[in-house]
Amino acid sequence: MPHMRDSMAKRVYERVIAEIDGTDLYPHEFVQAMMHAWNQIRFPPDRSVHGRYFEYVIGETLAQNGVKYMYYQADVQHVPLASFDWFLYHETHPVSISCKTKARERWKQAAHEAFALKQVYVQAVNYLVTIERLAATDDRKILAPQTIDHFVVANEQEYTEAIDDITQREYVEAVDQSPIRRGNFVAIGA
Numbered sequence: 001m002p003h004m005r006d007s008m009a010k011r012v013y014e015r016v017i018a019e020i021d022g023t024d025l026y027p028h029e030f031v032q033a034m035m036h037a038w039n040q041i042r043f044p045p046d047r048s049v050h051g052r053y054f055e056y057v058i059g060e061t062l063a064q065n066g067v068k069y070m071y072y073q074a075d076v077q078h079v080p081l082a083s084f085d086w087f088l089y090h091e092t093h094p095v096s097i098s099c100k101t102k103a104r105e106r107w108k109q110a111a112h113e114a115f116a117l118k119q120v121y122v123q124a125v126n127y128l129v130t131i132e133r134l135a136a137t138d139d140r141k142i143l144a145p146q147t148i149d150h151f152v153v154a155n156e157q158e159y160t161e162a163i164d165d166i167t168q169r170e171y172v173e174a175v176d177q178s179p180i181r182r183g184n185f186v187a188i189g190a
Helices: 002-019 026-040 047-064 105-119 137-143 157-166
Strands: 071-074 082-088 095-100 125-130 150-153
Touching: 002 026, 002 047, 026 047, 026 157, 047 082, 047 095, 047 157, 095 105, 105 125, 125 157, 150 157
Parallel strands: 095 125, 125 150
Antiparallel strands: 071 082, 082 095
């Protein structure tokens, strides 16, 4: 029941964010504070709620650092079988951010989605953001060199550096467009 998980994660997130003033924190410090607060909950909800909460925290860091246009749980036109946790639209260099609390084997899903995105947007930049250091990260970079551009741990300094890099581009609202750019429409029998 995705809706129930969404609403539960949102309630927990709203309660925690009200208690934390993230204005003076670097992005990785904000993530640390938010995840520490999550861990203080006596009876944490299931892992899927934990993952959704983590996605909200990552979105908050984007907003706090000036990203005005972002898409949550985005399906991108011409990119089949992929749903991006966070998608920032730029005409030539869009950014996808896949959030995984436990990456172990789940990084492969992010790699497949990133691969599909690069088939449409060759210069897309794909991030896999986790909450814990990945074992054998270098091996994973070798396995997915053309797809996931950055493996980042959200509660470490490297995440703040990634946010600095991400915010260097000017993102815009994606406007729905017909997949047909040119041609004469013909309707037979209409």
